[in-house]
Ligand SMILES: Nc1ncnc2c1ncn2[C@@H]1O[C@H](COP(=O)(O)OP(=O)(O)OP(=O)(O)O)[C@@H](O)[C@H]1O
């Protein structure tokens with residue numbers, strides 16, 4: 099069986115894998131956006147820059163401090179998450195009483211500033227980040243070669259998405275989050291320090307973006323634009339899935355990655371736009387998104 | 393258990409668990425409370441009667457710190473609550489059951505019940521709560537907002553009985569419920585009073601109020617205008633009818 103629907107099998111599976119990998123990043127990034135939007139009611143336009151900061155932080159830890167990929171996987175979300183905590187505490191919290199638009203402008207502006215600073219410092223050509231030796235090489239699956247690192251990215255992203263879903267749907271902390279998303283002042287009147295929870299939630303969402311950045315560093319070259327290129331698609335994913343739905347972001351993220359990959363095989367010219375076409379159709383038919391509550 | 397008139401630890405020398413003085417409150421620009429004075433002693437059930445828009449809900453929200461701005465004094469167990477955050481007020485031992493009940497749609501019945509953290513020892517156990525509200529046990533896995541109105545009201549009260557809060561603020565628990573359910577809620581309020589809880593109950597239905605309360609405050613235009621002991625209710629009916637327009 100060398101061909102499926104007249105397409106050489108290795109090409110089909112190769113694009114499918116690429117789609118899954120892109121989907122893994124779409125899912126992780128839209129997950130963070132959904133968590134932040136649910137509780138803070140702001141669309142975090144700094145998300146792409148925070149993803150990029152995650153990749154750069156991993157690069158800096160390796161090249162300046164000598165800390166490897168595995169350490170970065172743990173340290174970077176904490177460090178970049180902490181910058182998120184600071185940003186919420188110093189700036190974003192001043193905007194909750196105002197229109198959504200202000201939060202959007204602030205986070206968009208900060209994203210541009212961060213990206214500009216990194217471009218000044220590192221240029222825009224991109225820095226290499228080696229795949230860690232434990233994850234280099236490829237498995238022969240019989241019908242195709244699977245680079246180990248790519249398999250790792252998909253599996254790791256699935257685990258992170260599942261873990262986030264469990265925390266939000268099955269734990270006490272998650273019950274606080276869900277309840278505060280519905281009625282924050284009542285949750286606070288029960289004795290929960292909601293402002294602190296909001297700050298930490300923003301930090302956690304940012305940490306997720308940074309974690310995705312570390313995962314991305316060995317695949318894409320580490321460069322200041324890497325976030326803004328990706329985030330445009332991620333926003334479309336979020337709109338399609340429905341703002342604020344956790345499971346929706348994960349399923350839509352992976353699903354659209356695969357759709358995009360398959361489009362590359364069957365109709366390459368459309369692959370760059372297929373997600374936006376789907377977005378337009380979904381917006382017309384179900385404005386709240388596939389998984390959103392209207 | 394305590395017979396209801398025990399002094400709560402830390403109560404004022406004068407004996408009030410809650411002492412509200414010259415309380416004013418605002419929602420943004422609109423000035424809603426214009427100097428509310430009221431006292432509640434430990435173990436009492438006190439109602440707040442008044443017409444629509446008199447400021448009853450706002451009084452409870454002001455005690456919880458849920459209004460835009462407040463002035464005056466609210467002392468709970470001797471501690472000033474003006475300028476204190478709502479979560480800290482809750483942790484001082486006050487449980488709040490809002491008028492709209494505030495059952496969370498994204499939480500099931502058990503999650504709704506377990507949501508408010510335990511702030512003090514001495515709250516009811518889950519077994520005791522299930523004894524008081526058998527329905528909640530049967531519907532444990534249902535989505536919170538799938539319950540009937542009466543069940544949602546029970547859930548909204550039950551969840552603040554677990555936390556160890558000593559003072560419960562209940563906002564119109566009888567509103568919109570069938571007479572049998574209202575009677576059930578009345579029994580429940582007498583039961584928790586017998587267990588030593590103190591209750592500030594907002595009501596419009598004083599026929600119901602008189603079956604559970606020790607005293608009644610009457611509110612008009614953001615002020616307390618009268619106070620009637622339950623024992624004197626019969627002789628004050630004309631006066632009350634006038635205030636409440638019934
Ligand atoms: N969020 C708000 N913003 C502005 N004004 C408000 C707000 N909530 C209530 N008010 C006003 O404050 C006044 C008191 O309202 P409150 O809800 O305390 O009355 P109430 O006695 O509880 O009435 P009801 O019996 O209808 O529940 C009313 O005039 C109301 O219009």
Ligand SMILES: [Mg+2]
Pocket residue numbers: 448449450491563
């Ligand atoms: Mg009211």
